[in-house]
Amino acid sequence: MRVKCTVSYDGTGFSGFQIQPGQRTVQGEIERGLKKLHKGQEVKVFASGRTDAGVHAIGQVLHFDTEIYIPESRWPNALNSLLPEDVAIQAAAFIEEDFHARYHVRAKEYRYKVSRSEVRDVFSRNYAYHYPYKLDYVKMREAIKFLIGTHDFTSFCSAKTDKEDRIRTLYDIEFYEEDDVLTFRFVGDGFLYNMVRILVGTLINAGRGVLDPYRIPDILKARDRSLCGKTAPGSGLYLWKVYYDN
Amino acid sequence: MRVKCTVSYDGTGFSGFQIQPGQRTVQGEIERGLKKLHKGQEVKVFASGRTDAGVHAIGQVLHFDTEIYIPESRWPNALNSLLPEDVAIQAAAFIEEDFHARYHVRAKEYRYKVSRSEVRDVFSRNYAYHYPYKLDYVKMREAIKFLIGTHDFTSFCSAKTDKEDRIRTLYDIEFYEEDDVLTFRFVGDGFLYNMVRILVGTLINAGRGVLDPYRIPDILKARDRSLCGKTAPGSGLYLWKVYYDN
Numbered sequence: 001m002r003v004k005c006t007v008s009y010d011g012t013g014f015s016g017f018q019i020q021p022g023q024r025t026v027q028g029e030i031e032r033g034l035k036k037l038h039k040g041q042e043v044k045v046f047a048s049g050r051t052d053a054g055v056h057a058i059g060q061v062l063h064f065d066t067e068i069y070i071p072e073s074r075w076p077n078a079l080n081s082l083l084p085e086d087v088a089i090q091a092a093a094f095i096e097e098d099f100h101a102r103y104h105v106r107a108k109e110y111r112y113k114v115s116r117s118e119v120r121d122v123f124s125r126n127y128a129y130h131y132p133y134k135l136d137y138v139k140m141r142e143a144i145k146f147l148i149g150t151h152d153f154t155s156f157c158s159a160k161t162d163k164e165d166r167i168r169t170l171y172d173i174e175f176y177e178e179d180d181v182l183t184f185r186f187v188g189d190g191f192l193y194n195m196v197r198i199l200v201g202t203l204i205n206a207g208r209g210v211l212d213p214y215r216i217p218d219i220l221k222a223r224d225r226s227l228c229g230k231t232a233p234g235s236g237l238y239l240w241k242v243y244y245d246n
Numbered sequence: 247m248r249v250k251c252t253v254s255y256d257g258t259g260f261s262g263f264q265i266q267p268g269q270r271t272v273q274g275e276i277e278r279g280l281k282k283l284h285k286g287q288e289v290k291v292f293a294s295g296r297t298d299a300g301v302h303a304i305g306q307v308l309h310f311d312t313e314i315y316i317p318e319s320r321w322p323n324a325l326n327s328l329l330p331e332d333v334a335i336q337a338a339a340f341i342e343e344d345f346h347a348r349y350h351v352r353a354k355e356y357r358y359k360v361s362r363s364e365v366r367d368v369f370s371r372n373y374a375y376h377y378p379y380k381l382d383y384v385k386m387r388e389a390i391k392f393l394i395g396t397h398d399f400t401s402f403c404s405a406k407t408d409k410e411d412r413i414r415t416l417y418d419i420e421f422y423e424e425d426d427v428l429t430f431r432f433v434g435d436g437f438l439y440n441m442v443r444i445l446v447g448t449l450i451n452a453g454r455g456v457l458d459p460y461r462i463p464d465i466l467k468a469r470d471r472s473l474c475g476k477t478a479p480g481s482g483l484y485l486w487k488v489y490y491d492n
Contacts, residue, residue, distance in 0.1 A: 010368045056369075076365055085371045119322055122256045123302075125331045127369065 003075060004063045004095040010086040011056040011234070012126040018050045026051075026087055030062070033082035038068060046101050048108065048242040052194075054234035056127070058111075059090070061242040063101040099244075107171065107189050107243040110196045113236045114182040114204075121180070128181060129200075129236035135182075135207035137175075143206035144173045146216035147199065154223035156199055157192030158231070166192055166223075173199070185240075194231050201229030249321060250309045250341040256332040257302040257480070258372040264296045272297075272333055276308070279328035284314060292347050294354065294488040298440075300480035302373070304357075305336070307488040309347040345490075353417065353435050353489040356442045359482045360428040360450075367426070374427060375446075375482035381428075381453035383421075389452035390419045392462035393445065400469035402445055403438030404477070412438055412469075419445070431486075440477050447475030 007030070015023035019031065027045060034043035047062040070078050075092030083089070113128035115121050120130045150169040157166060172187040184203065186196055205211035211229065219227045253276070261269035265277065273291060280289035293308040316324050321338030329335070359374035361367050366376045396415040403412060418433040430449065432442055451457035457475065465473045 008368050010371075080365065085366070086368050088366050088368050090365050119326065119336050120331070120334050122254050122332050122334050123373065125256075 001067070001069070002063055002065050002095050002097050002099060004061065004093050004099060004101065005075070005079075005089050006091040007057060007060045007062060008088050008090055009057050009060070010126075011051060011054045013086050014053065016051060016053045016055070017047060017057075017060070026057075026060075029084055029087050030079075033079055034064060034066075036082050037078065038066065048101050048105050048239075051237075051239050052234050054126070055237045055239065056235075057239040059241040060239050061101050061244075063095065063099060065097075101242075104244050105190070105242055106245055107187055108191060108239070109185065109187045109241040109243070110191065111238045111240045112184040112186070112196060112200045112232065113238070114184070114200075115180060116177065116182050117180045124181070126235050129233050131182075131204060133208060135204065136209060137207065139209070139213055140175065140203050140207045142213035143203055143211070143216055146213060146220075148173055151220045152223055153192055153195055153220070155219050155225055155228050156195050156202070157225065158194040158198075159225050161193040163192060168192065168195075175203075196237060197231045197234065198225075198228050200232040200236070203229075204232070205229040247313070247315070248309055248311050248341050248343050248345060250307065250339050250345060250347065251321070251325075251335050252337040253303060253306045253308060254334050254336050255303050255306065256372075257297060257300045259332050260299065262297060262299045262301070263293060263303075263306070272303075272306075275330055275333050276325075279325055280310060280312075282328050283324065284312065294347050294351050294485075297483075297485050298480050300372070301483045301485065302481075303485040305487040306485050307347050307490075309341065309345060311343075347488075350490050351436070351488055352491055353433055354437060354485070355431065355433045355487040355489070356437065357484045357486045358430040358432070358442060358446045358478065359484070360430070360446075361426060362423065362428050363426040370427070372481050375479050377428075377450060379454060381450065382455060383453065385455070385459055386421065386449050386453045388459035389449055389457070389462055392459060392466075393448075394419055397466045398469055399438055399441055399466070401465050401471055401474050402441050402448070403471065404440040404444075405471050407439040409438060414438065414441070421449075442483060443478045443480065444471075444474050446478040446482070449475075450478070451475035 009026050014026050017026045019025050019027040043064050045062045045064045076089040079089045115124045115128040115130045118132050148170050152167050154166045168190050170188040175184045206213050255272050260272050263272045265271050265273040276291050289310050291308045291310045322335040325335045361370045361374040361376045364378050394416050398413050400412045414436050416434040421430045452459050
C-alpha cells in the first residue's frame, strides 16, 4: 500500500531534507520513525525534492510503501508519536501505486519571509531574514514582471546546479507585508538549486535601488550567475505547497 | 547616568533571566555585553523581575548605571551588536537616578499562548503549549470572573514562593483566538511564583470541564496549592509589558 504524506518541519536543526551519513536530516528522522513502526524493517521515503540546511517546510510531500494496515486518518498520529518535535506529518492518504511524490509534481509553491523590524526580532532569527532597510516596492513589482513566465534561469541558480535543462516557468510571484514581515510567494513548475533564494536576493537588490529592473531581461539572456544578487539566507525559506494532478 | 531599557528575549536557550553560576541566563548575557562596552568594567542590571527557564519576554524592563555617553537612540544598536541573537534591546531611555525597574513597577502584563492545531505545529513547539482538545470558552469566561480582583493567591502560586504577602490584584484577564492560537492576557499589580502558569492550568481545567468555575471562590479561600490545576509549561509564557508611572 502506498501512502502519500504532507509533512511540515522546522529546518533549523537539520542539515537539510536528504539523508546524509552522520548528519541529522528530515528524511533520516522520518525513515527512523517508519523503521520503528515496521518493527525494524527499512522503509524508504520519496519526497517531492530536497530542501537545504535551515530551510523549512509547511507542506513538503512524500510517499512510501507499507504492508502495515493503519486507517488513513490514523497515520499522522501513529507516525508523529515516533518523530522528533521539529517534524510533523500533517496529513496522510492512500494513493495509487504508480503515484510518485517527485516525478508527478505539477508545481511548487515557496514562500520567503523577510523581517522588516528596525530592531532584530529575537523570535524570527531562524525563521526570517532580517532586512530593516528601505525597499522600493514599486521597483520590486517591476522586476517581478520580467521574471514571471518561461525562461532559462541559469543566471538564477547556483553554479553547483547539476541539471542541464534550466528552463522553468514561474506562474506567479507576489509579495505582501503583515506585522513587519514581508513575505514573497513563488509558484512555478520547478525550481533550480538556490533559485528562490537568488530570486529574493535579486528582488531585494531591485528594491534597494542597486539593480535596475529593466536589466533583468538581459540578465536572463546572459545565463551568468554572477550578474544576479546574493543568495538570501536559507532560514527565511519555506517549501509551502506541492501541487499534483489529483 | 541611569538607562532604562525594554528588552525582548527568546527564553528557549536560557536557564531563566537571573544570573546563575555555570548557566546561560539573560542577565548574564546582558551584563557580559555591557562589560565589553565598558571596557572590562562590571555593570549590574536590575530587571522588573525574574522569568523562569524557557519563558519569553516581549517587553521586559531593566535599568543600569553608566558613565559612558551614548545618545539615547543609539543605545539599542550599541548594545545589540554585543548581544547574542536571542536577546535584543528594543528601546532605551535616560531616566531619573531614583527610578528602579523592580521597585517602581505599577503593573505587569503577561500573555500565554496555547496552540490549538490538531497536529502539533513544529514552529511553535518552544513558543506555545500544544493543547488540541475541546475547551468550553463559556466556562473559561465564568472562571475568569472569579479570578479578577484582589485576592490572596496562595492557592495559585508554587509552594516554593518565598513571599509572605500573597495578596495581589488582577486588573484584567481575557483570551482571544487567532489562527489556531489561543492567547490569554493577564494584567495585574504583581504575580507570584508560577502564578500565571497555574492560572492558565486552572482556566484550561475549567474549559475541559474538570473544574466547576463556581468552586474558584472556595479554592481562593482555602489557600491550598493542591486544589488548583497543573502548572502550564513555561514555553507558552511571555512577559509582555511592564507598567510604570511615567
